[in-house]
Amino acid sequence: MPSLTLPTLTSPAPVAKVAEIPAAALRGAFAIGARLRHARVFHPDGLDLAGRLHAEPEFEALFGSGERAVIARLSKGTGTPSGWPDILGLAFRVLDHDDKPWDFALATTGESLVGRLLVTLTRGWGSARYGSLVPYRFGGSNPIWIFAEPDPGQPSSASIADLAEHLRDNLATFRLYASGLGVPRQHIATLALRLAEPAEQRTDYFDPMLNAPQxxxxxxxAIGRIREIAYTGSRRGRGEGA
Structure with missing residues (x-):
């Protein structure tokens, strides 16, 4: 049976040049959206978290060994009322093997070949399945998607209030998986999160394009470029720096 092996840590292969994106128009559209709703366009409602990531031994070459410090955010993608179903998000920043920030921005998706490319509405935090939507290339590896599966004890609703209440006495844990085309998923790390303390480091912005190993x-x-432009527009609409 084929298996997913540790990505080779070499320089990435050259990528063909993509067509120029109308950056100003796209950035402006997201800036207007953020001003109208007085909040970020993506995932406006969420909780700031902190915790630890523990990599599986064969993936310590990527994340480093031992417990790695993490800051994170769990959020609702469109901000539906109360516990209504929504596109849920899990974003986190971990220090990589060189102690540099590595950001992940995951949203609820399917895991099939088609489903992993599409965001999906989810009824609750406990039933959410998060994915990277866009695959990664680790050095010269084939495309690999990252997924996160929550522990079943998380709330069955998509309410931020219910999640906050749960986190007052419990950790939110996740098993991180990697999956390529035609190969089974492989457990790469475990993530354990809690509510962030007021004095702890936190961020309102996770950038998987900017903050990643070389x-x-x-x-x-091209997809990453569109994502970067949209995030920049949303920040400017909220009066934040680029």
């Missing part, structure tokens, strides 16, 4: 890229690059 030999790790999201493909195709």
């Amino acid at each position: 030999n790790v890229v999201m493909v195709p690059k």
Whole structure:
């Protein structure tokens, strides 16, 4: 049976040049959206978290060994009322093997070949399945998607209030998986999160394009470029720096 092996940490292969994106128009559209709703366009409602990531031994070459410090955010993608179903998000920043920030921005998706490319509405935090939507290339590896599966004890609703209440006495844990085309998923790390303390480091912005190891890229690059422009527009609409 084929298996997913540790990505080779070499320089990424050259990527073909993509067509120029109308950046100003796209950035402006997201800036207007953020101003109208007085919040970020993506995932406006969420909780700031902190915790630890523990990599499986064969993936310590990527994340480093032992417990790695993490800051994170669990959020609702469109901000539906109360516990209504929504596109849920899990974003986190971990220090990589060189102690540099590595950001992940995951949303609820399917895991089939088609489903992993599409965001999906989810009824609750406990039933959510998060995916990277866009695959990664680790050095010269084939495209690999990252997934996160929550522990079943998380709330069955998609309410931020229910999640906050749960986190007052419990950790939110996740098993991180990697999966390529035609190969089974492989457990790469475990993530344990809690509510962040007021004095702890936190961020309102996770950028998987900017904050990643040099030999790790999201493909195709055109998708990443669109994502970067949209995030920039949303920040400017909220009066934040680029």
